[in-house]
Amino acid sequence: MFGFFKKSEEEKLAEKGDKSAILKLIEKGKKDKAIEILERFKEDPELRPILFKLYMEEGKYYYAYQLVEYYDKNLATAKERALLYEKVGEIQKAVEEYSKVGDYESLYRAGMLLKEAQPKESLEFFERAFKLANEIQKKELEEHILEIKKKLGLVEVKKEGFLERLRKGLRKTRELLEFGVIFAGRKVDEELLEELEERLIRADIGVKTAEQLVEELRKEAIRKNIKTWEELLPVLREKLLSYIGNCKGELKEGKVYLFLGVNGSGKTTTIGKLAYRFKSQGKRVLLCAGDTFRSAAIEQLQVWAQRSGADIVYKEEGADPASVVYQALEKAQKENYDVVLIDTAGRLHTKEPLIRELRKIKQVIQKFYPEELTETLLVLDATIGQNSLSQAKVFKEAVDVSGIVLTKLDGSAKGGAVVPICSELKIPIKLLGVGEGLEDLQEFDPKTFVEELTS
Numbered sequence: 107m108f109g110f111f112k113k114s115e116e117e118k119l120a121e122k123g124d125k126s127a128i129l130k131l132i133e134k135g136k137k138d139k140a141i142e143i144l145e146r147f148k149e150d151p152e153l154r155p156i157l158f159k160l161y162m163e164e165g166k167y168y169y170a171y172q173l174v175e176y177y178d179k180n181l182a183t184a185k186e187r188a189l190l191y192e193k194v195g196e197i198q199k200a201v202e203e204y205s206k207v208g209d210y211e212s213l214y215r216a217g218m219l220l221k222e223a224q225p226k227e228s229l230e231f232f233e234r235a236f237k238l239a240n241e242i243q244k245k246e247l248e249e250h251i252l253e254i255k256k257k258l259g260l261v262e263v264k265k266e267g268f269l270e271r272l273r274k275g276l277r278k279t280r281e282l283l284e285f286g287v288i289f290a291g292r293k294v295d296e297e298l299l300e301e302l303e304e305r306l307i308r309a310d311i312g313v314k315t316a317e318q319l320v321e322e323l324r325k326e327a328i329r330k331n332i333k334t335w336e337e338l339l340p341v342l343r344e345k346l347l348s349y350i351g352n353c354k355g356e357l358k359e360g361k362v363y364l365f366l367g368v369n370g371s372g373k374t375t376t377i378g379k380l381a382y383r384f385k386s387q388g389k390r391v392l393l394c395a396g397d398t399f400r401s402a403a404i405e406q407l408q409v410w411a412q413r414s415g416a417d418i419v420y421k422e423e424g425a426d427p428a429s430v431v432y433q434a435l436e437k438a439q440k441e442n443y444d445v446v447l448i449d450t451a452g453r454l455h456t457k458e459p460l461i462r463e464l465r466k467i468k469q470v471i472q473k474f475y476p477e478e479l480t481e482t483l484l485v486l487d488a489t490i491g492q493n494s495l496s497q498a499k500v501f502k503e504a505v506d507v508s509g510i511v512l513t514k515l516d517g518s519a520k521g522g523a524v525v526p527i528c529s530e531l532k533i534p535i536k537l538l539g540v541g542e543g544l545e546d547l548q549e550f551d552p553k554t555f556v557e558e559l560t561s
């Protein structure tokens with residue numbers, strides 16, 4: 107029985123740095139153990155490549171990057187180096203390496219990396235890639251090339267306006283509701299009302315709300331002798347508007363914006379989009395990587411700083427978030443930034459640490475900017491619809507949330523969740539995320555929202 111705990115001969119050998127024993131550990135799937143051992147032998151040029159390969163296989167890009175940078179650039183092929191630079195946000199270095207590799211995939215990656223911030227250079231990479239592309243790849247490249255040419259004014263531009271973006275954002279929900287398809291030209295009867303209720307529930311409007319809404323429509327149809335869907339639709343829109351009209355919120359102009367939300371909700375992306383918007387208004391923007399819980403979140407914000415042209419303050423993984431905020435606000439004051447966007451940790455397993463952390467951050471903000479914090483924005487993922495309500499309530503208890511950002515509407519068929527989110531939280535919805543691009547962020551306008559949803 108004790109043999110179970112005794113280290114195997116092989117493991118003992120591996121721990122002494124025996125290469126074949128380490129390789130045997132890896133063959134047995136003990137990669138973590140192998141990494142732990144190999145990290146003690148970084149100086150050994152014989153073992154370093156094995157560690158590098160493991161880091162890459164395990165997606166530990168930040169560690170692989172450090173191995174290449176501080177020990178030996180030749181550990182990685184040019185393509186691997188490029189990928190590492192990309193993952194840690196060293197965009198220019200990544201582009202140089204991809205350019206050296208020069209195959210289709212590398213040129214394509216370089217083009218994508220430069221697409222937002224340096225469209226002209228990006229176009230050159232896409233056109234180089236086009237020469238090596240097969241038919242399918244050519245199709246995809248043509249889209250990117252056209253988009254950039256439009257942006258550079260090389261072809262006539264049909265700017266995607268507010269309405270187009272909202273239409274794109276609500277496409278999935280509208281396709282699910284299919285009002286225009288299944289109800290057009292039909293008479294209003296019990297069957298239609300039941301179908302309408304069923305579809306509203308599928309769009310995540312909430313069972314109670316759907317029943318109540320349809321009941322009101324039933325009475326209205328009798329009272330006003332409504333016979334067709336075309337006559338009923340304006341009444342439906344008016345009712346829906348009555349549920350969400352009071353949730354319209356304008357983003358306040360000011361200095362400090364705090365972002366809350368669970369991991370994956372779209373916080374970092376939203377910060378990147380807003381940074382881009384403020385930058386295009388000529389403002390000096392500073393990002394603060396207050397989510398120190400995971401290095402991935404810090405790295406991701408660095409990439410968004412690159413893409414939006416904003417500056418950033420961050421510390422190592424595990425640093426005290428309030429200290430990062432302190433450093434950022436100190437810098438913002440000293441160097442006259444117009445706007446500071448603060449990311450915070452998104453883990454929600456228990457309320458207490460979150461509340462404590464957010465309270466500390468707010469105290470630090472008060473110290474630098476005693477006037478009220480401009481916005482405390484709670485980022486909710488529209489693809490999980492009403493399920494975001496429980497998360498929202500925890501955050502709402504922790505701090506007074508000034509507004510909601512509803513993200514990934516373009517990926518969600520649950521656009522109806524705006525109704526319960528609005529009626530339950532009674533917090534203004536300030537912005538909608540309608541895509542992954544820098545400009546895919548727009549104001550919430552209840553009237554157009556209802557019209558687009560039901561058209």
Ligand SMILES: Nc1nc2c(ncn2[C@@H]2O[C@H](COP(=O)(O)OP(=O)(O)OP(=O)(O)O)[C@@H](O)[C@H]2O)c(=O)[nH]1
Nearest residue numbers: 369370371372373374375513514517539540541542
């Ligand atoms: N389609 C679409 N995707 C979005 C939108 N907003 C964010 N995303 C994507 O959602 C994923 C998560 O976004 P993040 O910004 O990383 O979310 P986060 O809350 O910062 O998550 P952590 O970094 O884990 O804290 C990413 O793949 C984003 O590209 C949106 O409006 N539309």
